Amino acid sequence: MSKIQAIRGMRTILPEEAPVWQWLESKVRSITWRYGYQEIRLPILEPVSLFERAIGESTDIVSKEMYNFLDKSGEHITLRPEGTSGCVRTIIENNMCYNNTQRLWYLGPMFRYERPQKGRLRQFTQFGVETFGMPGADIDAELIYMANDIFKALKVERYVRLEINSLGTLSERHEHRHQLVSYFEQHRNLLDEDSLLRLQSNPLRILDSKNPDMQSMIEGAPKLLDYLGSESHQHFDELCRLLDSAGIRYTINPRLVRGLDYYTRTVFEWITDELGSQGTICGGGRYDGLVELFSHKTLPASGFAIGIERLLLLLETVGVKGNISNHPDVVVTCEDPGQNIDALLLADQLRRHLPEFKVLSDFTGARIKRQHSNALKTGCRYIVTLNADSRTGLWDLKANLQETMRPDDIWKKLANRSVKTTAD
Ligand code: ATP
Numbered sequence: 001m002s003k004i005q006a007i008r009g010m011r012t013i014l015p016e017e018a019p020v021w022q023w024l025e026s027k028v029r030s031i032t033w034r035y036g037y038q039e040i041r042l043p044i045l046e047p048v049s050l051f052e053r054a055i056g057e058s059t060d061i062v063s064k065e066m067y068n069f070l071d072k073s074g075e076h077i078t079l080r081p082e083g084t085s086g087c088v089r090t091i092i093e094n095n096m097c098y099n100n101t102q103r104l105w106y107l108g109p110m111f112r113y114e115r116p117q118k119g120r121l122r123q124f125t126q127f128g129v130e131t132f133g134m135p136g137a138d139i140d141a142e143l144i145y146m147a148n149d150i151f152k153a154l155k156v157e158r159y160v161r162l163e164i165n166s167l168g169t170l171s172e173r174h175e176h177r178h179q180l181v182s183y184f185e186q187h188r189n190l191l192d193e194d195s196l197l198r199l200q201s202n203p204l205r206i207l208d209s210k211n212p213d214m215q216s217m218i219e220g221a222p223k224l225l226d227y228l229g230s231e232s233h234q235h236f237d238e239l240c241r242l243l244d245s246a247g248i249r250y251t252i253n254p255r256l257v258r259g260l261d262y263y264t265r266t267v268f269e270w271i272t273d274e275l276g277s278q279g280t281i282c283g284g285g286r287y288d289g290l291v292e293l294f295s296h297k298t299l300p301a302s303g304f305a306i307g308i309e310r311l312l313l314l315l316e317t318v319g320v321k322g323n324i325s326n327h328p329d330v331v332v333t334c335e336d337p338g339q340n341i342d343a344l345l346l347a348d349q350l351r352r353h354l355p356e357f358k359v360l361s362d363f364t365g366a367r368i369k370r371q372h373s374n375a376l377k378t379g380c381r382y383i384v385t386l387n388a389d390s391r392t393g394l395w396d397l398k399a400n401l402q403e404t405m406r407p408d409d410i411w412k413k414l415a416n417r418s419v420k421t422t423a424d
């Protein structure tokens with residue numbers, strides 16, 4: 001028989017991995033809540049045209065990474081490669097920004113046909129935040145404060161650093177692009193194959209090439225910051241001031257351009273040095289021109305996305321353990337298989353009276369000794385045994401104390417003992 005396996009680059013999150021995901025997700029949810037952001041749940045399938053227009057055909061995502069297919073009625077559909085475009089579609093479709101601002105967040109799978117490697121998957125998870133209707137550096141700063149709070153809550157703030165840059169407006173970028181192309185033309189002999197392709201389609205991307213042979217040439221390229229007009233400068237200066245006031249450290253990286261066409265002014269990345277070349281954990285910025293591509297309204301917008309798998313890799317690498325426990329608090333065992341109804345009802349009674357407790361029943365039908373050794377392996381705190389004489393044993397594994405009592409007394413005995421399934 002041929003072996004059945006998951007699709008390359010698409011991982012199953014195994015039960016033993018789920019607690020750290022749940023811990024991370026609960027931290028992220030609580031931070032979005034405290035900042036007053038609302039959750040949006042976007043479809044996983046979107047029309048191909050949405051991304052072609054929003055992200056741009058010259059980007060890696062649209063030109064080679066999308067999972068496109070025709071559905072049964074011949075529509076061009078794709079698995080979403082990112083969440084920003086879907087948010088923009090939603091707010092336009094539902095007229096959500098009429099006299100209003102929006103602060104939204106989402107968490108879910110994204111799909112890109114890339115070469116799978118550590119920190120790079122074909123299905124990966126993004127936590128993303130998008131805001132609409134606010135043009136100032138203050139909301140950009142708020143986004144950065146929020147990302148910073150997430151890294152703090154997960155105890156990895158020491159391992160990430162923030163880089164920022166400004167891409168100016170589309171027209172400022174236009175002028176810079178012109179100069180950039182002619183600079184690269186002059187150094188054409190130093191450009192690698194990838195960069196030659198980008199020279200016409202997306203020359204800005206050449207700036208973030210990792211090719212060591214091109215680094216010193218790139219260092220000398222015209223810098224976008226020198227082409228900003230006074231409003232863009234002010235916006236950037238204010239952002240720096242707002243970060244300084246909050247004590248958030250950053251470096252200005254004039255070569256930070258981000259992969260997508262739609263950014264304007266603020267761009268930022270949080271990077272770690274712990275994960276090798278897949279070190280960008282979070283990327284974001286302002287995209288004031290995007291809404292206009294789909295409607296006749298202009299609407300300022302700004303957001304970021306965190307790659308959850310990379311963040312989890314970082315937690316693992318630096319030894320941070322989320323502690324939502326996977327252990328049951330109580331395992332109910334039963335000596336006589338004929339009493340399994342009583343055992344089931346006993347477990348039910350415990351759950352009703354002890355809502356904080358995680359209660360697991362042994363349904364293996366094995367001998368009681370085997371049931372106990374199985375229970376011990378789960379790491380539980382208590383083993384309850386329904387004995388053949390209809391008394392129940394309560395075994396407190398931590399105190400190593402065994403008592404016998406009536407079944408109805410078990411929950412009373414446990415009621416004033418707290419269990420801690422979640423912790424910081
Ligand atoms: P990269 O340069 O690493 O390809 P990107 O610029 O394509 O990243 P974005 O589109 O900005 O990434 O997505 C935001 C974040 O999502 C990234 O910083 C990263 O943490 C994560 N991410 C992007 N692509 C992948 C992937 N294929 N697998 C895992 N995480 C990813």
Ligand code: MG
Pocket residue numbers: 060259
């Ligand atoms: Mg990419």
